[in-house]
Each structure stands twice: as structure tokens, then as C-alpha cells.
Amino acid sequence: MDKILQINYQNRTLHIEESAYQAFQTYESELQTFFLKEEEGAETFADLQNRMAEILEQKNAMGTIMIKDIQELIATIGRPTDFDENYKAETAQEKKAPVEEKKKLYRNKKDKVIAGVCSGISNYFAIDPIAVRLIFVLFSICNIATLFEFPIGIAAYIILWVLLQPRLLEINVTQKLFRNPKDKVLGGVCSGLAHFFNTETWFVRLLFAAPFIIEALTNHNNIFVHHNFISTSFYSFTFICYATLWFIVPLAKSSTDYMLLKREPINISTIQNSTAMSKVLQTSKSGMNAFLKVVAYIILAIIIVVAVPTLFGVLTACFFSYNVLDIILFSTFNKVLGIISICTFIGLPVLGLIIWGIRKIGGYKSPHKGLRIAFSTAWVLGFISIFILGFNLMKEMNTYANVVERMPINITSDTLFIQSLNPNVEINENVVFNWNPMNHLMERKEKTNEIHAVHLNYEQSEDSNFVVKI
Amino acid sequence: MTAINTDNIQSQMKKGVLEFCILSIIQRGEAYPSDIAVELKESGMQVLEGTLYPLLTRLKNAGYLEYRWVESTTGPPRKYFTMTKTGKQFYLSLESTWKEMATAVHKITKR
Numbered sequence: 001m002d003k004i005l006q007i008n009y010q011n012r013t014l015h016i017e018e019s020a021y022q023a024f025q026t027y028e029s030e031l032q033t034f035f036l037k038e039e040e041g042a043e044t045f046a047d048l049q050n051r052m053a054e055i056l057e058q059k060n061a062m063g064t065i066m067i068k069d070i071q072e073l074i075a076t077i078g079r080p081t082d083f084d085e086n087y088k089a090e091t092a093q094e095k096k097a098p099v100e101e102k103k104k105l106y107r108n109k110k111d112k113v114i115a116g117v118c119s120g121i122s123n124y125f126a127i128d129p130i131a132v133r134l135i136f137v138l139f140s141i142c143n144i145a146t147l148f149e150f151p152i153g154i155a156a157y158i159i160l161w162v163l164l165q166p167r168l169l170e171i172n173v174t175q176k177l178f179r180n181p182k183d184k185v186l187g188g189v190c191s192g193l194a195h196f197f198n199t200e201t202w203f204v205r206l207l208f209a210a211p212f213i214i215e216a217l218t219n220h221n222n223i224f225v226h227h228n229f230i231s232t233s234f235y236s237f238t239f240i241c242y243a244t245l246w247f248i249v250p251l252a253k254s255s256t257d258y259m260l261l262k263r264e265p266i267n268i269s270t271i272q273n274s275t276a277m278s279k280v281l282q283t284s285k286s287g288m289n290a291f292l293k294v295v296a297y298i299i300l301a302i303i304i305v306v307a308v309p310t311l312f313g314v315l316t317a318c319f320f321s322y323n324v325l326d327i328i329l330f331s332t333f334n335k336v337l338g339i340i341s342i343c344t345f346i347g348l349p350v351l352g353l354i355i356w357g358i359r360k361i362g363g364y365k366s367p368h369k370g371l372r373i374a375f376s377t378a379w380v381l382g383f384i385s386i387f388i389l390g391f392n393l394m395k396e397m398n399t400y401a402n403v404v405e406r407m408p409i410n411i412t413s414d415t416l417f418i419q420s421l422n423p424n425v426e427i428n429e430n431v432v433f434n435w436n437p438m439n440h441l442m443e444r445k446e447k448t449n450e451i452h453a454v455h456l457n458y459e460q461s462e463d464s465n466f467v468v469k470i
Numbered sequence: 471m472t473a474i475n476t477d478n479i480q481s482q483m484k485k486g487v488l489e490f491c492i493l494s495i496i497q498r499g500e501a502y503p504s505d506i507a508v509e510l511k512e513s514g515m516q517v518l519e520g521t522l523y524p525l526l527t528r529l530k531n532a533g534y535l536e537y538r539w540v541e542s543t544t545g546p547p548r549k550y551f552t553m554t555k556t557g558k559q560f561y562l563s564l565e566s567t568w569k570e571m572a573t574a575v576h577k578i579t580k581r
Contacts (some may be wrong), residue, residue, distance in 0.1 A: 010546060011546070012545070012546070031520070035524070040528065040531060041524070043527050044523045044524045044527045047503075047523050047526075047527070047549060048520065048523055050517070050546050050547075050548075050549075051503070051504065051519060052544070052546035053545065053546050054504075054544070054546055054548070057545045057546075058544065058545070074508070076504075076519055076520040077518060077520045078518030078519065078520035078521065079520075080520075082518055082520065082521075083520050083521050083524075249529065265490050289542075304519070371477070375516065424555070
């Protein structure tokens with residue numbers, strides 16, 4: 001029994017036997033080389049692909065496509081040798097031709113953006129067209145932006161367009177730069193570059209993310225307030241690099257693209273491996289989604305740069321100003337609860353963001369079970385501790401709030417003078433406010449508590465005597 | 471040598487007539503290429519879709535045919551072809567040529 005493959009052909013999902021798929025692929029490429037020789041042929045070939053998709057879908061509806069179905073398809077459409085008796089002779093001639101022919105500069109009809117000039121040049125030197133295009137675009141931009149005179153690059157392009165003969169050129173490089181739809185965070189640029197330079201994907205991603213990470217670690221201030229010139233220029237440089245590559249470098253679409261991306265030799269056995277790609281291609285279709293994703297990532301980057309240092313600062317501040325805890329939380333039990341709560345609600349999000357970033361750069365897709373369990377238990381613990389803490393504090397507050405002491409003061413005169421020992425006393429209309437925020441609000445001495453924040457209210461007493469009410 | 475010649479002549483005879491037949495089917499009304507192929511086959515004219523499609527593209531680019539996309543329930547959208555005014559004139563001139571030739575050939579072969 002043959003292996004059954006699930007393929008995506010002309011946006012149709014088909015189930016096809018392995019051998020049938022091989023036969024179909026060779027047949028399709030036969031048609032392609034036949035029809036693309038002529039200018040009009042591209043349209044015909046597209047029509048035929050559409051028609052073949054229709055036929056295959058009808059066959060697919062009746063069950064898995066088998067070699068017999070492909071033979072029927074070939075019988076209705078025909079082979080190039082059936083269309084043209086001279087075809088075989090022509091191909092034989094073409095095969096001989098490149099050996100005798102001197103290498104010449106042509107415009108490439110097969111792989112072009114405007115007129116195939118860059119592609120032709122790259123073919124002549126046997127390098128990746130992207131490199132030539134990138135150099136050309138950068139040169140043209142610099143030319144226009146700096147000199148603002150005669151656009152040499154564009155003029156050269158037009159001249160070459162007129163002078164060079166168009167021709168269908170075969171791919172003569174073993175590797176091309178593509179964006180990788182199979183393994184991507186944003187546009188698959190990093191993954192493509194990693195394959196091109198034969199390094200690990202996470203390494204390239206780290207290079208691109210480095211300015212943002214450094215910023216997050218070093219800058220504890222708001223990024224919008226304190227602009228560090230160097231780091232800002234780094235940001236924009238990496239950002240522009242990524243965006244340019246995203247627009248210029250094509251997405252690996254066909255299995256051939258994939259082989260070139262991965263530097264694998266192109267043959268049927270490698271093409272089969274790429275069938276899993278069909279799913280990925282379908283998801284990568286919608287441009288709107290990609291745009292939203294970009295916006296989301298930019299917001300996230302800002303959050304990380306701003307929030308992580310801030311939260312980290314709060315966390316360290318909490319631990320170092322132990323005295324604050326000392327005042328609010330009297331028992332050691334409450335202190336432990338307080339520390340757990342702080343860790344959960346400030347420390348955990350920081351940790352989570354850091355772990356998420358590392359996993360994203362590393363390209364881990366599957367959720368980590370252990371991490372999930374650890375985080376959920378930590379959250380549960382945090383919630384429990386903050387509830388107990390809140391309850392305890394409420395209880396304590398209640399007991400302390402209800403103590404009222406009356407102390408009669410025996411004064412014979414009818415006027416009471418109040419003198420503060422502290423010279424920095426603010427006197428409002430009817431309130432004396434001793435407020436010293438930098439010192440501790442309360443100090444615990446051996447048997448007494450000394451309160452620094454005193455609030456005095458003048459009221460009329462019930463009788464004619466002066467009374468101090470605490 | 472003789473065999474190749476026969477093939478060559480047969481295919482040349484077929485080529486001109488095939489275009490005439492295709493135009494004749496389309497001038498009756500809007501047509502889908504594979505339906506044209508089926509009709510030709512049923513009438514006894516063997517044609518491959520691989521030959522039919524390039525012919526249609528050529529006729530369309532010459533301005534004799536136009537097409538529109540029609541959504542299909544069973545598969546991808548289909549190209550339906552109709553004839554333009556110049557196409558109609560072209561067809562009529564072909565038709566008169568064919569009739570003259572057919573009667574001439576008929577007369578000659580019957581003798």
C-alpha cells in the first residue's frame with residue numbers, strides 16, 4: 001500500500017497517493033517548461049493549473065487520488081509531445097545550447113520584480129537575486145536621498161531593461177534567502193537568515209532582540225522621558241533592517257523555494273517532506289492578521305521595556321524597606337504572608353515575561369507543562385496568602401481603632417496653649433499636622449510606641465473642662 | 471519518412487479546422503473550455519485540453535474572444551468564453567471559406 005499524502009494544490013486540499021503525486025509533479029513541470037517558453041504561455045499554464053485543480057478535486061471527492069486518476073488527467077490534457085511534434089527536437093537543442101553558448105547577460109523572465117534586470121545580473125554572477133536587488137534598492141535610495149540629483153540607479157535599470165534580451169533563466173544557485181513561514185515569530189526573517197548563514201534561529205533572533213533587551217535591563221526610567229541616543233539609534237536600525245528584509249525577501253511558498261531555503265537538493269523525496277507545509281501556507285495567507293500581530297508585538301515590546309524594570313524596582317524596594325512591613329504587619333506570620341503576596345503579584349509577572357521572551361526567541365511552540373503547573377500553584381498560593389493577610393489586618397485594625405481614652409487636664413486658666421517640639425510644623429486652620437514622611441511613621445521602643453504622625457482636632461468639649469481624647 | 475509526412479499533413483489539416491469548430495461552438499453562446507472539448511470529442515474531433523487552452527488564449531489575445539470568471543460549486547472559479555463582434559466577423563469569414571472548400575473538396579473527391 002502506498003503512502004497517502006495531504007497536499008495543497010491551487011488552494012485545494014487533496015489526498016493523493018505518493019506515487020501519483022510524484023507522477024503529477026513531473027507532469028506539471030513538463031507542462032510548465034513547455035508553456036513558459038512563450039509570452040502568452042503563462043496565462044495558458046495558469047488556466048491549465050486551474051483546470052487540473054478542478055479535475056483533481058472531482059477525483060478527490062470520489063476517494064484518494066491514485067496513479068490511475070493522474071493517467072486519466074494526462075489523457076484529457078495531453079503531454080507536450082502531443083501538442084507539438086517538434087517539441088522533443090527543441091528540448092534536445094536547448095540542452096546542447098548552454099554548453100556551446102557563451103554566458104551572456106539577459107533579463108530573467110522567470111523570476112522578476114519589474115523587468116528581471118536584477119535577476120538577470122544575479123544569474124550571470126550565479127548569486128542570490130535578493131542580494132542584487134538589495135544593493136540596487138539601497139543604492140537608489142542613497143542616490144536619491146543624498147545627492148538629490150540625477151537618479152543613476154533608476155536610469156541604469158531602464159537602460160538595461162531596453163538593452164537586454166529577455167529569456168527564461170534556470171535557477172543556478174543552490175541557496176536563496178527566503179522568509180520561512182514554517183518557523184516564525186513575525187515574518188520569518190530571522191529563521192530565513194539563520195538557514196542562509198547556517199546558524200541557529202534563536203541566535204539570529206537574539207541579535208535582533210538585543211537592543212530591546214539591553215534597554216529593558218539598563219534603563220530603569222521611562223523610555224519616553226529619557227532618550228538615550230545610542231540605544232534609540234540601535235532600536236531603529238534593527239527595526240528598519242527587519243522591516244526592509246520583510247518587504248524585500250519573498251516568503252517560501254512552493255516546495256522548491258523550501259529546498260533552496262534549506263540548502264537541500266531538489267528532488268522528489270525532499271519535496272514529499274514539504275507536504276506538511278500546506279497547512280502553514282494557509283495560515284500565513286491573511287495579511288490583516290499579520291498586521292495585527294505586528295502591532296501587538298510592538299505594544300508588547302514597549303510593555304516589556306517599561307514594565308519589567310518598574311516592577312523589578314518595586315520588588316527590590318519592598319524587600320529593602322523592611323521597616324515599612326514592620327509597621328503595617330506586626331506578627332511574623334503576617335510578614336511571611338506579605339512577602340508571598342508581593343512575590344506573586346509583582347515577581348511572578350516579571351518572571352513570566354522573562355520566561356515567555358526566552359521561549360519565544362528559542363522558538364518553543366508547545367506549552368511547558370511543568371511551568372504551567374508551577375505558575376498556577378504560585379498564583380493559588382499568592383491568592384490564599386493575600387486573603388489571609390487581608391483578613392488578619394482587618395481584625396487588627398478593628399481592635400486598634402476602638403480604643404478611646406479620656407484624660408482630663410487640670411488647667412485653671414480658660415486658654416490652652418499647644419506648643420510643638422518640632423520646628424517643621426505646619427499649621428492649618430484648625431488642624432495641627434506633624435508630618436515627617438522620610439522618617440518612619442512609628443518607632444517601636446522597648447515598651448512604648450512613639451508616633452511621629454500626629455493629628456490634632458479641636459472640638460468643643462462636653463463640659464467646661466479641657467480633655468485630651470486619644 | 472512517409473509516415474511522418476502523413477502525420478504532419480493530418481495535423482495541419484486539423485489545425486485550421488479545429489479553430490473554426492471552436493469558434494462555431496462559442497458563437498452559439500457562452501462556453502467552458504472542457505465542455506467545448508467534450509462536444510468536439512462527441513462529434514468525433516479528438517482534441518486535448520492542452521491544445522485547446524493555448525488556442526483559446528491566442529484567440530482571446532487576438533480580440534476574437536472574451537471571458538469572465540464564474541464561481542463554481544465543485545471547484546475553483548471557471549473561465550467562461552464568449553465571442554466579441556470582431557470575433558463574429560472573423561468566424562463568418564472562416565465559415566464562408568470553409569463552405570467553399572468543403573463543396574470543392576466534396577466535388578473533387580466524389581469524381
